[in-house]
Amino acid sequence: MFESSQIILTTCPDEILAKQLARALVEKKLAACVKIIPNIQSIYFWDEALVEKNEYQLLIMTRDSCFDEIKDLLKEIHVYDVPEIVSLSIHHGSTEYLNWIKDYVQN
Template structure:
């Protein structure tokens, strides 16, 4: 099974560091870094409005645990948004590429 994992980062430098690490360690076939967006959320009983950068990580479900632990090690947030969405269907050639690129 294949997944898209979503992870928000505080800035582009951290996003690039995490993306490069995940791809070089073969935990992700591809990571898209989406441009700055505004996130509104509640944290410690306060409403925050911060700029963040989103990662869209293409991987295999079997790699999720190791991928998650690597993100947590590199990420500055106390609670890191790491959400996996299963890919139900996709281009067979693209999914095969993910399968052949990700190590798990």
């Protein structure tokens, strides 16, 4: 049976943490690739105040079975009290790309 892949999203306050998280995930073979998108604008409520912040968005390409381990690693390293950690299932994609994710990421 073919295991599904997913994209896990998280945000970081700066490039240093974004690269630290990305490297840790790829080096541990929890992600085949982590894309870092700089300068996204986030607007949200925190501690009863409206917050507007520039952040870095991480797109983590991985297998479904790695979600819990990635979630634990992100919580361990992340500086936010409540980091964004959400996953999006990949329903369709290039067979070659999805096979690359499957082949690189640990079982």
